[in-house]
Amino acid sequence: MSPRPATRAAKIDRSQLPAPGPTRPFPFPAIEKSTLANGMRVWTVHHTQVPLVAFTLLVRRGAASDAPGQDGLAAVTADMLDEGSGSRSAIEMHEALARLGAQFDTDIGSDATVASVTVLSRFAQRALALLSDIVARPAMREDDFARVRQLRLHRLTQLRDMPSAVADRAFLKLLYGAHPYGHSPIGNETSLAAMHVDDVRTFHARAIRPSAATLIAVGDCDHADIARLAAESFGDWTGTSDGDAISAPSLPRAARINVVPRPRAPQSELRIGHVAVGRDTPDYHALVVANTILGGQFVSRINLNLREDKGLTYGARTTFEFRRLPGPFVLQVSVQTSGTATAIDESISEIAGIRGPRPVTADELALGIAALTRGYARSFETGEQISRAALQLALYDLPDDYFEQFVPRIERVTSDDVSRVMETHLDPARLTTLIVGDFDAIGRDLSGLGFGEPVVLPPESF
């Protein structure tokens, strides 16, 4: 065979990129809402692209509701939900899910416990019944608890080997100390060792209750049907959730630069940030735009600097972790050991720069806004995406017109807004840096950064 020729000899004009044309308007999913007698909210979205139904059950209690000394309790409770119900054993529960071809998951964060199940539409009713057994009527047997706790302890042991997991845990502790956000949901060896199955039963009885719950169903389903089925399945689940972490102790003042030694590590795992702002801030949209430009996308300032200019990393990103209480601003990146001090210095310069000395340009602002708004419709393609979007509304009490308002509110953000919110919510002098890396190789460079001598954190300190 010989090479095949071009279809046409004539070349098109490539002197400029084609401007994006108009895209037809997209109706955002409408959420139908009702509330059961027990206080549980039922939200549904009619979405019929494929014959599937995605159920998401949100309870607005998470790891921040762990009592002092009981770090990990909410997460163990979440883990115990699918360990059987009534006469069904843990394995039998999963066999029942498997017979529906169900995709089942539980997730735990600071503010929320979420159980979700996605199934073929014809199994919707059976899936909902199983979900109610899991969330409202878990067996919570002692022998299952012993096994689940042991697996979590083993998991903690394994996380000690993972630089990114070590960095996440140590950084939260540095930023928040004893605050409800200061520990990873998984807890620690001491708190898990002291935990008893009765603690889990008590947590379930006082926190995992319908008053804090929202059932979200997205798919080929009708609101009245789902509400009726939900009343049948969840009707006998009662009670009011307490333990909401609404007030928080004062925050510690961490050293500027901290190291968890990992001898001979080829890379340093970095976290740089401080406690910033909660989800209810009026600056939310401006902060989203600002973060996109600083470190929230591939073409962000920090990624272009550390990756595309210096080649020090596979990728760098920044996040404002918006939560119910003020969450952290975090820069996370893994850099080659020899580039550790450079990466820290450059990152902090970028954070300081965007607050005023190097304000965002008109091009950067236009790009950041376009990236956030023009592709917004794609966040509503699948049932699970729509569920996640609806879950944000339920978790943070966002208004019904939140999706419609998102694009216009992002488009109204100005470069002055970006400078103002970054100056208000980021403070370079307060930034804490944590490094999991080869201290022998980088210690001297770190001392030269001007943030004082690095504090070495022993593994038992977080």
Next chain:
Amino acid sequence: MRIPFTKHTLANGLDVLLHEDHGCPIVAVNLWYHVGSKNERPGKTGFAHLFEHLMFEGSQHHDRGYFQPLQGAGATLNGSTNADRTNYWEVVPAGALELALWMESDRMGYLLPALTEAKFSNQRDVVLNERRQNYENRPYGLAPMALLAALFPDDHPYHWTTIGEIADLQAVQLDEVHAFFRRYYHPGNASIALAGDIDADDALAMVDRYFGEIDGGDPVEPVRADATLPRDVRIQFEDRVELPRLYVAWLTPAMFAEGDAELDLATDLLANGKTSRLYRRLVFEERIATDVSASQNSREMAGYAQLTATAAPGHTLGEIERVVFEEIARLAAEGPTDDEIERGRVQAEAQFMFRLQTVGGFGGKSDQLNAYNVFLDDPSYFPRDLARYQVVSKSSLREVAARYLDPSRRVTLSIVPNDRGALAAPDSELAVVS
């Protein structure tokens, strides 16, 4: 269940697959080049993947970053390389389809004039950091290197990983990059799928406008190589880990070949999820392992099944291995239960339905059309792919398990904590990995 499409082949050899889905005002652009790490040679590994990075660094008529105009148009985009193929995709608002085609066609037709030594050297540094992050600095991260090297002979193209050897990456020269591009990155070795809010006729005309002017290139001959495992190859090495982990791997049929679907189901019922036989014994009942999983890794020329289990503190990999082979022997002798077969069927149906939810990204409808087109020359394969799982019977699954999960022909790899060699499966030789 199917993915309706039309297929056209341009005169230069480019396959064009079109699928209309007007649910969301977006279009997935998905472009496969039939080249992966199996097209590399020993001493030149990591090349296909490094090259994928260079495709994002600009081309002749847009000699700047690839991301900027597309993100500015509201796109999300990425690419990936595996042993058999390299894919690139954008999901764009419907109005930005032309921009995406302009960008993809410019880097297909006009990459080399913009490819400088500086870009090349920067992305080599990035890839070396990707390797550090995802392999060298990750617990058990070098397992794939050790397994593939033991499963496939030195000159077999599946002997090495896609990320490549450090020394090879450091030795690559820019002129080799140019030659690689000319050989593999042309319309005759590519397939483009558009899925989403398009009019198929208009979209085809637009693809032809942008890609039709690019020369087809020399046909790429398929790579062929054979592998057999003569025995149980037992190896071990120490790593910075707390708990020892056992890996067992077998050579198995290639993607879509006879026995491939049975092995998918067999590995599932053996070791995936809480309903699996080995989870039940190792983690739930005997509590000597903290996790267990298995998969059939289907590739174009051959497959390999892999089982992984981590020992609980105080237990050795020898204990785990004994239970694993008891359960495999039981499956090979008695086959699955009726309930296991029935669950496997409905799970396959659900999994295939899940795959129809999205037009783009890794594994979306556009990616699936390309997979079927590139590997089978048959984009209509979706329902027959599902049928492969629906026809698996107790006897066919039992026979395939007995034939391929053979205890006398496998690789048994132990990764143990430093200075804890005694935890390894017995009679293991020291493996050298980098």
